[in-house]
Amino acid sequence: MKKVKETKNKGLNTLEGVYVPTLLTILGVIMYLRLGWVVGNVGLWGALLIIVLAHVITVTTTLAMSSMLTNIKIGAGGAYAIISRSLGMEMGGAIGIPLYFSQAISVAFYIAGFSELWVTFFPSHSIILVGVIVWAVLTALSIISTRLAFRVQYFILAAVILSIISFLIGPSLNDGPMVLSGTMSEASFWATFAIFFPAVTGILTGATMSGDLANPGKSIIKGTFAAVVTGFVIYIFLAVWFARQAPQNLLLSDTMIIFKLARFDFLIIAGVMGAVLSSALSTLVSAPRTLAALAEDRVIPFGPFFSKKTKKGEPLHAILLSSLISLIVIVLGNLNSLAVLLTMFFLTTYLMINLVVLIEQGTGISSFRPTMAMSIFVPLVGTVGCFSVMLLINPLFTGVTIITIIVIYSLLKQKNLVSPFGDVRSSIFVTFTEWAAQRIMQTPYHPRLWKPAVAIPVESPEDFRRISRFVRNIIFPSGRLYYMTIFPETTMDETQKEAINDVLQPMIAERLFVQKVFVQSDHYGKMLIQALQCFENSFLPPNMVLLTISDDAEKRDRLKTLINDLRHTKISVMCLWLHPKFGLGSERKINIWLREKSRNNDLAVLSALKLVNNLHSEITLYRAVGHEHAKNKVEKELLGFIEEARLPGNTQIKVVTGNFYQLIQEESADLTILGMPGKYEDIIKLLDTSPGSLLFVASGGFENILA
Template sequence: MNKVVNPQGLRTFDGVFTPTVLTILGVVMYLRLGWVVGNAGFVDTLAIIFMAHAITICTALSMASMVSNIEIGAGGAYAIISRSLGFEIGGAIGIPLYFSQAFSVAFYIIGFVELWLSFFPTHSPTLVALATWVVLAGVSMKSAQLAFRVQYFVLAAIAASLVSFFAGPSLSVVEPVWRGAYTQAGFWETFAIFFPAVTGILAGVSMSGELRTPRRSIIIGTLTAIATGLVVYVAMAYWFAHQAPESALLTNTSIILELSAWKPVVVAGILGATLSSALSTLVGAPRTLAALAVNRLVPFPRFLGKRAADNEPRNAVLVSSLLSLAVLMAGNLDQLAQLLTMFFLTTYGVINLVVLIEQGSGIISFRPRLQVSILVPLAGFVGCILTMLLIDKLFTLTTIVVVLFIYSILARRENKIDAPWGDVRGGFFTAITEWAAQKTLALQYHPRVWKPAVLAPAETPEDLRRISRFVGNLLSPSGRLYFLSFHQSKLRDAQLAAQYEELLKPLRDKKLFMRKMVVHSREDVFEAHLYTALQILLNSFLPPNSILFTISGEAEKQQRMARIHQMIRPLNIGLLYLYIHPKLAFGQEKTVHLWLRHRSPNMNLAVLTALQLTRNWDAALTIFRVIDDPAEVSATTGELELFVEQARLPVSTRVRVLTGDYCEHLGRIHGDVTILGMPPQFDQMIDLAMHSPGTVLFVADSGLEDATV
């Protein structure tokens, strides 16, 4: 369906085809194509033309496929990218693209001035440049409709100049220039010189917000303009090779004038082509800027995104015109011109990448009316990258750095807005996750890949508040948290969700993997619901490997915890029972005491947990062991020191071997947290917790851990 979004908007011919074909049939066609034929010969020139057009055709087909799948809106290439990869990536490409467009106006004007001075050498270059800028800025400020009416005259002048060229005389050619000697440049350098001729395919796309039927117009107008340009370039290359000798083609960049029947017509075509490229770019660039402003990706968004009563983005036009004037006054811009070409190629490459991701991820929402083979965007993407490297490796690297820098700024900005249409990133990462899950499940588990993945059930927000900091220190920097809560009141859904989200925010800020599950329940049977939820989680991909409970001083809660313990103990999951001392809490978070019994079945998880807390607290770790025979102190100390080395614990780890009563030592020695292996009986654990002089964490292995690997 070709939806009419702007009944008064531009049609395909005036809104897309004309600006695109005028940008393609520009200065390179008039002043560089003859040199390319003289240097490379007609056969190799054909290869150059078709290779360059292959990239733009692939990009145009990819763009057409995307446009036939989405409502593009204003912003052209930026809109296509942002609607697929999100505002941040769209802005990272769109902002450099906008500057490339705005700066290009200055380059076109400079080119126009140079051509003008070759015919009128007595004129002042500064005055000609300023006069040209004033005319272009005035036309673009008035309206896009007026700008495109002016382009009709330019199109007519170019058509007349082509007729004059093909009707012109031959310069005594003995043998057509079929093969070139590459006396002035190699093949790839010649390709790089020609390639800017075909980089005008975004001229019409930039007008997407002004078109009557954007979907239809962009597809038909862009592809038709590219096809027209391809035919013209091939025909002209043949005629250059047939009508002029190699020496003339190499030495005279204005050879087209010598080959034309009516020189004034060709002069008008050359000047008109240069001028129209500047005008179409000056009309398109503000549309990109206005779209960026609407999505708050640039400073002063309200000012730059504002449109006049006739829907013209005049503030954006004014800023773009002044920016182009500043660049125009800067002087020599050859190196910057090369960098700007890179940004155009980056945009083309990302458009191809978008379609490649959409097709490759298999998302059902990607069902464009115009279907293309996945090889099309792949070829376009690879072609853009290779061309960038071909032109200049340093500028390619600079472009990538600039795009990544802008993305990093946009990703951290505070005034983000959510895209109402969604984007492909979720599907892309889902596809990667599915692939990774299949590969992971096919591999045999090994304790070496263990990392803390804790399920933390809580009945109230207060329960979560008490442990949230401890959980963060237990999991950082790369652990996983599974938060689970049950409640009965539907009226509290939003309120509870907001409270939990606020408490979990510090953990999200640490970039921890987190899954929050707040479940509405008709019955208040916490342990039954927990047991069911735990079994479901343990059978999912990336399950938790530990579960964390807090030990309460209330007898009723202790009894319920005992029932839960009996239910979940047989499951393949580590157990963590935390008793927080009511007065000391976690103290200064500077000392971790790890008590290890000889051949304890719960040693591995205890050691790994102690290591996590030691690292994240920057704490001192001390390992304790209580034995009966004082004569064994030295041997036991050596055994523990060897274990410290095997487990690669911090070199500052202390070892203390004590003799006497185990519970007596526990009652007088405590750190900011004391980690113990879980006793055989639940009641023993409660008794130790209630008589502890500090905070205690009881640990039971799941069998998935090994502290020595």
């Protein structure tokens, strides 16, 4: 207990670690130099509406973040940690990496803003030199001690408070009524909203320091809420004061009107410079924490290097890199074109925090039990609000942001990151699948929905390997494979499991639907029938069984029994016989023998089409007739069938007369597809006469080539 207490005492408390830096980020340049213009452009009522709408988004995001913090132990990394522990390290990295660069570059923007203000009052000073000096001082503070850096902000907070007091006791320049309504002559309502919104985007400042707080769960919630509420009250009060103290024309024409409205303008100067400096310092301290958290999870290269910390717990290498990035941006000069993109990445982070809570709460997983529960309406409003604001600010940059995140996610996905934390990605798919299953099982089946879903009973992985190419070409790209096998022992041997995984890996690599069905049984045929009966009323059941015909006499006897048993089930059956010498040959020619009005014709043609599309082979439709004078009529029927069934343009037809078993030998092909004979002995007879591989099909009534 004593050790825990000592550790906690080393961390930052709520006031210095969360409340003060978050509040100072909120009370920034926009409060001093843009709030008056907002009131002048849209009037007091419009300004109040903008402030309320902006805070709806920040409050919902804060509530969502608070809900997550009462459900998980956040650790270091702030927003990155929240997202990665819920949506996986890939999505956490896809958000965290742009967030880190946004933080690092934002330091330069804050310092540049400070430098521009400084040069306004001291024109002889070099703006680059001022920026570099400020950068050096802030970097030194962040390296020496986080606690020292945050305690400096007490003095800045005092300067901000004094500047607000100076504004409130200053002279009035308005002889007329309050500016209650605006003409929106300089910008539309939503454009004005977009200009104001960055003022309230500092709510993650405290959260990013999660790894340095004594009690992050409680401190982030209390400190962030207190800062947001304080900022909201101040903005409302100052908006009313601007509308009261200055006429509309001055509010619109002079963005620095606050200096004229203050009793002591030097206090405003100190306040605005302090606010900008505080934002730079907070961001310079928090950005390396995000980088260090990414490094600890090996999301970025050189993880051990950037995650290394000093004895005081400072991520020195991460601080140096973040400082270097900000210095480069300062030296390059004005990069205002990036400002909107940076805001987008911050907004995307807020959106993802809301989305995480929306998913966890919406999927109903039992692990989501926050002590701070709330209505699902809260994260929903936050998610929609953040995305709407992004579109309002800049649709183009919204698209760039989304594409950037997708690219980073794809690259991280290739790294096969192993997360020690369970995430909820699978619950999203489970929930969607459950919803879809309910809808599908209530919807009558129609042949238009058919796609190959093949159950294959397999005695050994090597048996499957022989037909794996054929199976792949039957189901690719969107069919389903059910690999079914039995094992007589109590548990399956691990070596056998590995062999099965190995033989299925090529199909899994192609993202095909592959489901393994293992059944403990001593009876092969009985197992198959029972398993198929279990599947019958399930979601996404197989619609056909693929059996293979062996040269072994004992296996042929078992196959005969199995085929007879399957005739009583509601499933289609396919029996494949691969020629022992030629296999599927060159895979170029497929013959389909069609019988007049046979229910097997649809399955035969649909199976051939799958093979044709994947093997680029050609189909020839065959029909055997009893008399020569029937040929013309049947040929016309087959040509009409080709057109109606939308078969490939190179499909051939051939109507022949004579002995069927003799014709099969003469009209050879790489694969011949035909309806399954009623007698098993007829199947064996055809094997003995065919010069190529055969596929027998027996439809269960699921298929319709004309659908």
